[in-house]
Amino acid sequence: MKLFDLINKLKNAIFLVDASGVLYSSNGFLAQASKTFNYLQTKSPTFLASNNSYHYINDIKKNLHTDGNIKLNLDNIISSGHGLAKDPTISNLIENKIIYFIGPDSAKHYALDAPIKGLTKDINKAEAIILAGFNESQSQDILETVTTKAKKDPSLPIICCNKDRYIRANQRLQPVVGYFAEKIENSLNRPIHWFGKPLKNFSNLVTNHLNAHNLIPNKSTLFFDDNIDNVVSMQNHLGISGCWVKKTGIYFNENEKDLIIKYGKPTYSIETFNLNDTIKTY
Incomplete structure (x- = not known):
């Protein structure tokens, strides 16, 4: 068939x-x-x-149309980034907190849709960290920055809203945010919070x-x-x-x-x- x-x-x-x-x-x-x-x-x-917490739904919609000639309403896009605002457990972790957000600027809207207090570019002011997406070339600096902060504050919530470890890139697998989030989790020897398939x-x-x-x-x-x-x-x-x-x-x-x-x-x-x-x- x-x-x-x-x-x-x-x-x-x-x-x-x-x-x-x-x-x-x-x-x-x-x-x-x-x-x-x-x-x-x-x-x-x-x-x-x-x-896909690397792209906000507006960008996903645009990319589908521009690159794939697919017209899709925003409300027909279900993204793991939505978990920040729509999952009760995850939302509760970041409610009324200052967030250090790691991801593209456009993806910050996933966090801004949630009941947070605000965003900061200074990790030392963070009350929670969100790992939304970043490139392999950025990974070493990000891993060091996050683990250093988290070891100083063992109660600091760290949320990864994309559980994918890899995506397909030609004939190899390219590590993505879930892969690096797992490295952070292993380095800290404590669980972080995950959302996604x-x-x-x-x-x-x-x-x-x-x-x-x-x-x-x-x-x-x-x-x-x-x-x-x-x-x-x-x-x-x-x-x-x-x-x-x-x-x-x-x-x-x-x-x-x-x-x-x-x-x-x-x-x-x-x-x-x-x-x-x-x-x-x-």
Whole structure:
């Protein structure tokens, strides 16, 4: 069965689509991905569901349109950055606090949407630290700055709102904010606070977002992601169907059987996010 056939077979469907590794890579939009996404939008409610606290939703919307010819309403973008304002546990950690925010200026709007007291550029004045996104070239200085401050103040909340360790960059994996946040966590020998796929808190965000649109996740809800862990976790959390996109994602060099033993079975898999690709059912 082709993806096209599955899409047309589902009744009262809802579509959730990851971004990096499904729609695009470091080289730009993947072949047929825009066409596939746009087709989904003609069939049923379609949402972007992404670990992306590096870009604010306005920028995500603009990039989708400019680079991928995808028109998507802001309210159809579910980003892990939303956890700062919309997740009760995370929001409570930063409520009425001065925040040292590590990420692009535009992404600071995720923090400004939350009930914080304000932002500071002086880490010594910080009452909480948010790790939203930064480049590998910046990582060493950031790691030293954050760990030094956190060791002086063991009660200081550190929040990483993107649990991704890597993204696909050509034929290699490029470390991103989750990778470096884990280094900070290990250096401090204490847990930091995480938000994003594959955690239950992101699945809760998705449920609440869909409910606000009078939609209820069910088996006719189909979630596409290049990370099998994310796919299986959201399947289990929400009782939905998942489709693992294999060829263009982070596990392109891994053994499928080993990954399924480790993470469990997705409902489906597909090589690329392409209407004409064949769906494998597990």
